[in-house]
Amino acid sequence: MAERYFPPVLDNSIVTSYKRCPTLFKLQYLESWASKFPSPHLHAGGAFAHALEETRRMFYVQGWDAPASIAYGCTAMENFWGDYRPPDYVAKTLDRMLAAFDFYWANYPLSHEECPPTRLPSGKYAIEFSFAQPLPIPHPISGDPLIYCGRMDMIADAYGGRFIVDEKTTSSLGPTWSKQWDLRSQFTGYAWGARENGLTVQGTIVRGVAILKTKFDTQQAVVYSPEWQIERWYSELLTYIQRMIADFERDNFLHNLGDTCADFGGCQFREACAVQDPTSQLETGFARRRWNPITRQTTEIL
Numbered sequence: 001m002a003e004r005y006f007p008p009v010l011d012n013s014i015v016t017s018y019k020r021c022p023t024l025f026k027l028q029y030l031e032s033w034a035s036k037f038p039s040p041h042l043h044a045g046g047a048f049a050h051a052l053e054e055t056r057r058m059f060y061v062q063g064w065d066a067p068a069s070i071a072y073g074c075t076a077m078e079n080f081w082g083d084y085r086p087p088d089y090v091a092k093t094l095d096r097m098l099a100a101f102d103f104y105w106a107n108y109p110l111s112h113e114e115c116p117p118t119r120l121p122s123g124k125y126a127i128e129f130s131f132a133q134p135l136p137i138p139h140p141i142s143g144d145p146l147i148y149c150g151r152m153d154m155i156a157d158a159y160g161g162r163f164i165v166d167e168k169t170t171s172s173l174g175p176t177w178s179k180q181w182d183l184r185s186q187f188t189g190y191a192w193g194a195r196e197n198g199l200t201v202q203g204t205i206v207r208g209v210a211i212l213k214t215k216f217d218t219q220q221a222v223v224y225s226p227e228w229q230i231e232r233w234y235s236e237l238l239t240y241i242q243r244m245i246a247d248f249e250r251d252n253f254l255h256n257l258g259d260t261c262a263d264f265g266g267c268q269f270r271e272a273c274a275v276q277d278p279t280s281q282l283e284t285g286f287a288r289r290r291w292n293p294i295t296r297q298t299t300e301i302l
Contacts, residue, residue, distance in 0.1 A: 005030055006140050006248055009132065009147040011293040012186045015237065018244050020263075021256035025244065027269050032301050033282050034289040035268050040086035044097050044211070045169045049153060051077035051101055052167060056127045056154065059110045060117055066110040074098055091171065091213045100169070103216040104209055115158040115165065118199070126155035131193035132294055137238060140245045148237070149293050150186075150193045161202040163222070164190050173210045178221035181206045188233040191225035201225065 007014060007029055018025035027033045055073030058064040064072070081094045108115070117125040129152045134145035154165040164187060170177075181187065187204040194201045203224035210217040247253050261267050271285075272278035288301035 004141065005032070005290075006245070008139055008142065008144065009149055009293050010135075010241065011149050012189050014293070015240055015244075016185065018240060020260045021267070022244075022247055022253040023255045023273065024260070024267060024269060026247075026253040027272070027282070029291075030248070032288045032290045033269070033286040034291075034298070036285060036287050038084070040090045040092055041169075041171075043081075043084055044086070044090075044092035047077045047080040047094075048097060048101065048169050048209075049167065050080045052104075052153065053128045055105075055110070056117065056125075060112075060125050060127065066105070069110060070102070070105050074101060077101060092169070092211050096211055096213070097169075100209055100211045100216050104167075104207075104218070107218050108207060115156045115205070118155045118157055118162055121198070126152075126199070128153065129155050129194070130294075131197050133193060133196050135238065135241070137241055137245070140248055146241065147294075148189070148193075150190050151293075151296070152190050152194075155194060155199060155201060156205070158205060159202075159222070162200065164194065164201055164204040166190075166204055166206050168206060168208045170208055170210050171212070173208050173217050173219045177208055177219055178206070181221050181223045183229075184223065185233060187223055188225050188229055189237070192230050192234055195230065 014025070014029050017028055051073040054076035055069045058069035058072045059066060062069075077098060078094065081097075084094075086092060117127050120126055130149065132147050132149040135148055137146050138144065139146050152164050153167055156163055156165045158165075166187065181204070184204075187206075190204065191201050203222060206221045206223060208219045208221075255273060257273075261270050261273070267273075269278075269282075272281040275281065289298040290301055291298050
């Protein structure tokens with residue numbers, strides 16, 4: 001029998017997977033099944049975020065000028081990208097992502113006056129600000145407190161207040177794009193994590209960059225996180241985690257058969273759930289890799 005596993009560290013992605021479908025959570029985060037073929041959208045988004053981080057470090061921390069900082073960010077993106085080749089139908093190639101990176105800075109220029117990263121009491125800038133907070137719920141195996149963590153692109157001083165800044169790469173931006181972030185648990189959790197580390201934020205500035213084959217587009221949304229929303233999010237987070245543990249202890253995970261199976265291009269485990277015994281589908285199309293949300297690294301599971 002395989003060793004029982006429950007992640008000691010939780011983040012928004014893990015908890016959201018349980019909300020979407022308990023079986024999705026089980027397969028991805030308890031049994032550690034991961035697609036053998038990396039998502040081109042996740043790879044492109046990761047490269048873009050890494051390049052933004054390095055550009056900001058050079059400009060705000062090292063004191064480089066904007067052109068040199070952006071050039072350094074381009075090199076960082078190329079190094080992150082490596083020899084990865086996305087499918088032909090995907091617009092997010094390395095060349096298009098580098099062009100989108102220049103487009104981003106043309107629309108949101110580096111500046112010490114507009115939207116600069118917050119200077120922390122330690123003297124460091126809040127670029128790629130991370131937190132890992134213990135929760136009042138014990139781990140179902142070890143008994144140690146479970147940890148909830150998050151990593152923000154930046155906390156910035158803007159609009160007379162303090163805001164989280166989060167960039168999203170996408171394939172399109174429509175008239176309702178900005179509305180999808182209003183009650184996003186990811187950002188409420190970030191506001192909670194910032195508060196627990198002594199930083200009160202008013203909300204989140206979400207910057208979307210659309211990468212198409214022939215053009216780019218951008219929109220910005222400002223989402224507020226009042227205290228009552230943060231408290232509601234935290235209370236419900238603990239309830240969801242207790243349900244996760246109850247399912248784990250009973251080894252009984254329901255299937256949410258419906259829109260979840262088809263959203264975002266289709267759940268990666270859709271074919272496995274369509275057969276009585278999913279073992280062959282999982283062993284053929286997936287590898288076992290365990291994600292650590294704090295180190296942001298995966299470990300192969302034999």
